[in-house]
Amino acid sequence: MANVFAFVESRGGDVRKAGLEAVSAARQIADQTGGGEVHALLAGAPGIAAQASRLAEVGADVVYVVEHAGLAQYDAESLAATAAERIRAGGYRAAVFSATAQGKDLSPRVAAKLRAPLAPDATAIAVEGDAIVVRHPMYTGKVIGALAITASPALLSVRLGAVPAQPNAKAGRVETIQPAADPGASKVRVVELREGNKGKIDLGEAAVIVAGGRGLKAPENFKLVEELADSFGNAAVGATRAVTDEGWRPHSDQIGQTGRVVSPELYVAVGISGAIQHLAGMRTSKTIVAINKDKEAPIFKVADYGIVGDVFEIVPALTQAVRAAKAAH
Amino acid sequence: MKIAVCIKRVPVMEVKFAIGKDGASVDETGLKYDVNDFDLWAVEAALQLNEKNAPGEVTVISLGTDAAQEQIRKALSMGADKGVLLKADRLPGDAFAVAEALAAELKDGGYDVIFFGKKSIDADNSATGAMVGELLGLPVVTGVSKLEIAGGKGTAHRAVEGGIEVLEFPLPAIVTVDEGLNKERLPSLKGIMAAKKKPLESRPAQLGTAGVTVQKMELPPERAAGRIVGEGAAAVPELVRLLQSEAKVL
Ligand SMILES: Cc1cc2nc3c(=O)[nH]c(=O)nc-3n(C[C@H](O)[C@H](O)[C@H](O)COP(=O)(O)OP(=O)(O)OC[C@H]3O[C@@H](n4cnc5c(N)ncnc54)[C@H](O)[C@@H]3O)c2cc1C
Numbered sequence: 001m002a003n004v005f006a007f008v009e010s011r012g013g014d015v016r017k018a019g020l021e022a023v024s025a026a027r028q029i030a031d032q033t034g035g036g037e038v039h040a041l042l043a044g045a046p047g048i049a050a051q052a053s054r055l056a057e058v059g060a061d062v063v064y065v066v067e068h069a070g071l072a073q074y075d076a077e078s079l080a081a082t083a084a085e086r087i088r089a090g091g092y093r094a095a096v097f098s099a100t101a102q103g104k105d106l107s108p109r110v111a112a113k114l115r116a117p118l119a120p121d122a123t124a125i126a127v128e129g130d131a132i133v134v135r136h137p138m139y140t141g142k143v144i145g146a147l148a149i150t151a152s153p154a155l156l157s158v159r160l161g162a163v164p165a166q167p168n169a170k171a172g173r174v175e176t177i178q179p180a181a182d183p184g185a186s187k188v189r190v191v192e193l194r195e196g197n198k199g200k201i202d203l204g205e206a207a208v209i210v211a212g213g214r215g216l217k218a219p220e221n222f223k224l225v226e227e228l229a230d231s232f233g234n235a236a237v238g239a240t241r242a243v244t245d246e247g248w249r250p251h252s253d254q255i256g257q258t259g260r261v262v263s264p265e266l267y268v269a270v271g272i273s274g275a276i277q278h279l280a281g282m283r284t285s286k287t288i289v290a291i292n293k294d295k296e297a298p299i300f301k302v303a304d305y306g307i308v309g310d311v312f313e314i315v316p317a318l319t320q321a322v323r324a325a326k327a328a329h
Numbered sequence: 330m331k332i333a334v335c336i337k338r339v340p341v342m343e344v345k346f347a348i349g350k351d352g353a354s355v356d357e358t359g360l361k362y363d364v365n366d367f368d369l370w371a372v373e374a375a376l377q378l379n380e381k382n383a384p385g386e387v388t389v390i391s392l393g394t395d396a397a398q399e400q401i402r403k404a405l406s407m408g409a410d411k412g413v414l415l416k417a418d419r420l421p422g423d424a425f426a427v428a429e430a431l432a433a434e435l436k437d438g439g440y441d442v443i444f445f446g447k448k449s450i451d452a453d454n455s456a457t458g459a460m461v462g463e464l465l466g467l468p469v470v471t472g473v474s475k476l477e478i479a480g481g482k483g484t485a486h487r488a489v490e491g492g493i494e495v496l497e498f499p500l501p502a503i504v505t506v507d508e509g510l511n512k513e514r515l516p517s518l519k520g521i522m523a524a525k526k527k528p529l530e531s532r533p534a535q536l537g538t539a540g541v542t543v544q545k546m547e548l549p550p551e552r553a554a555g556r557i558v559g560e561g562a563a564a565v566p567e568l569v570r571l572l573q574s575e576a577k578v579l
Contacts, residue, residue, distance in 0.1 A: 016490070018490075073494075074489075074494065076469070077468075080463070099455075100489070100490055101471075101472055101487065101488060101489040101490060102489060104455040104456070104459075104471065104472070105459060105469075105471045105472070105487075107456070108424065108428075108454075108455075108456035108457075108459035108460045108463070109459050109460070109462070109463045109469070111425060111456070111460065112425065112428065112459070112460040112463035112464055113463060115425070116540065117423060117425065117539070117540025117541045118424065118425065118454075118456060118541065119541050120424075120453070120454045120455060120456055121453060121454075121455070131544075133544060136453070137453065137549070138451060138452055138453050138546070139340070139342060139346055139355065139450070139451055139453075140342045140450055140453075141549065142342065142345070142346050142548070142549070143346050143348070143355060143546050143547070143548060143549075144546065144547050144548070144549050145422070145543050145545070145546050146543070146544045146545040146546070146547070147422065147541050147542070147543060147544065148541070148542050148543075148544040149540060149541055149542075151540050160490075187468040187498055187499055187502075188468045188469065188470055188496055188497070188498040188502075189496065189497050189498070190494045190495065190496050191495050191496065191497050192494070192495040193489075193492050193493070193494055193495075194492055194493040194494075194495065195491060195492040196491060196492050196493065200491075202490040202491040203490075204490050205490070207578075208578070232579075244509075251474060251488070251507075251508065251509035252488045252493070254508075257342065257366075257450060258366055258367070258450075258508040259508065265578050266572070266576070266578040266579075276342070276343060277342075280342075283549075283552065284549075286576075286578070287572070287576040287578050288552075288555070289568065289572070290555075295557065300555065300557065301552075301554065301555075302552045302555070303555040304552075304553075304555040304556075304576065305555055305556065305558050305568055305571055305572070305576075306555060306556070306557045306558060307557070307558055307559060307560065307561070307564045307565070307568060308557055308559075308560045308561075309560050309561040309562070309564070310561070313561060313562050314561065314562050314564075314565065317562040317565045318565050318568070318569070321565050321566060321568075321569045322569065322579065325569055325573060325579055326579075
């Protein structure tokens with residue numbers, strides 16, 4: 001019976017969705033390797049301990065809490081030292097991180113400290129005999145690798161949405177621990193966090209994404225895309241590289257090979273041709289809708305539902321219809 | 330300033346891949362290769378930094394087979410000064426094994442800044458730069474989309490989910506580059522001629538042992554061909570009906 005570790009991403013005193021999912025992924029591995037415990041590490045500014053119960057609700061048996069004023073912002077060096085020390089001390093079979101910007105920054109540092117193998121960006125996890133096997137999209141998603149680790153601890157990072165957080169209440173013991181390295185001593189410091197789209201859902205966490213392409217013709221026409229996103233209530237706005245290159249939207253909105261990789265429940269592609277570099281970022285969406293005036297556009301080859309026609313006519317009509325459908329519920 | 334850039338030879342992605350006979354690799358028949366996109370932006374970052382702080386030197390390092398000389402030459406033709414090939418028969422799927430070899434090469438180089446791409450688009454590990462930083466005990470800033478380096482210090486922007494982190498760090502440091510930092514320059518004819526005379530050393534890579542094995546590679550399931558619901562705004566009610574009753578996303 002093996003215990004499993006989960007690193008919980010938090011920001012501004014709040015656990016991120018990715019953090020809950022990391023605990024759920026650890027729970028899944030623990031259950032499949034004989035029902036060991038899940039030990040979560042939650043770090044942040046004083047007050048973060050109040051979030052520990054949320055982790056117990058999704059399957060954490062023990063929550064190790066690190067509170068330090070210097071952890072109000074992400075501090076890679078201190079967090080990596082603390083995570084590595086905890087993993088070493090815990091003798092875990094596996095350690096789960098989130099495949100977010102921070103998780104991708106943190107997990108390789110911890111792997112190198114522990115000289116432990118790291119299987120990155122898992123879209124699925126399975127225990128097969130004495131190996132932990134993760135599915136990992138490679139070659140811009142055109143190939144799926146099955147990566148196996150037999151050594152302990154096996155480090156893995158899990159893509160947002162790959163293992164949804166499941167209610168799985170545990171008694172959840174809380175233990176306060178000290179950081180293994182003082183955040184004040186770190187060489188790299190986050191001096192500011194500029195929150196974009198304040199109050200809006202992040203692309204990685206959104207159930208619905210409405211993305212716009214060059215078919216929108218001008219930056220001000222993104223209003224149509226935003227209104228459609230608003231009508232769903234739980235949608236984020238994305239864009240193609242053609243659009244971010246033009247400066248119509250920030251680069252952080254870009255979806256694709258060199259932008260964000262997303263897998264929402266619903267992806268609505270508005271005036272997007274469907275270049276393979278764009279598809280690399282969204283082809284794993286569950287349902288894809290395309291609106292494009294060119295019926296030969298490659299986006300229609302991956303779309304579940306398509307409407308051929310002018311976005312300026314169709315999008316406002318769709319926005320109204322979605323609003324009406326939501327109101328009828 | 331002494332600057333290093335680590336680059337990787339990767340297949341050009343605009344093809345349909347096939348799985349190799351061993352079932353755990355990509356069939357290389359007919360593939361074309363180039364420098365990994367993110368690494369090209371890393372080379373550009375190095376060249377720009379060098380131009381600002383001239384005189385200096387930009388060294389390009391690649392771990393790979395002999396064939397990777399072609400990608401090193403491309404970076405030299407863009408303006409890098411010298412190249413190093415760390416020769417391996419085959420690239421391990423494990424980022425740490427690669428990181429150890431690169432760290433061994435970089436350790437005594439006296440570099441002020443070491444650039445990497447934020448990820449390679451073939452293995453998609455997003456790990457090598459941070460691992461090398463950890464092995465060398467250097468500050469690391471990953472996924473940088475804006476960068477200023479002056480007076481022995483750096484300021485960088487990194488996109489995180491829902492925001493931008495502004496980071497400060499001292500040199501020497503490792504920076505991994507995201508798209509948006511710059512656009513890479515094209516090699517000029519003069520650059521291509523000059524690159525032929527630039528030094529390109531080659532030595533065996535001191536690869537670490539791999540703890541991650543690629544057990545299998547598969548092509549993802551094809552998306553079933555969708556359907557055109559209709560044309561123009563008239564098709565909207567039917568689309569909404571399908572999203573509600575069939576896809577159940579509304
Ligand atoms: C190395 C590299 C990396 C890249 N990475 C990315 C990436 O990460 N993400 C990305 O998106 N791209 C990426 N690209 C760019 C990609 O190749 C395409 O150029 C880009 O995706 C095209 O964007 P688009 O669909 O908005 O524009 P276009 O290809 O110009 O398509 C616009 C579409 O809008 C339609 N349209 C026009 N007017 C209307 C109208 N009134 N009503 C309805 N439809 C209309 C047209 O029929 C067309 O299909 C990359 C390219 C390279 C070389």
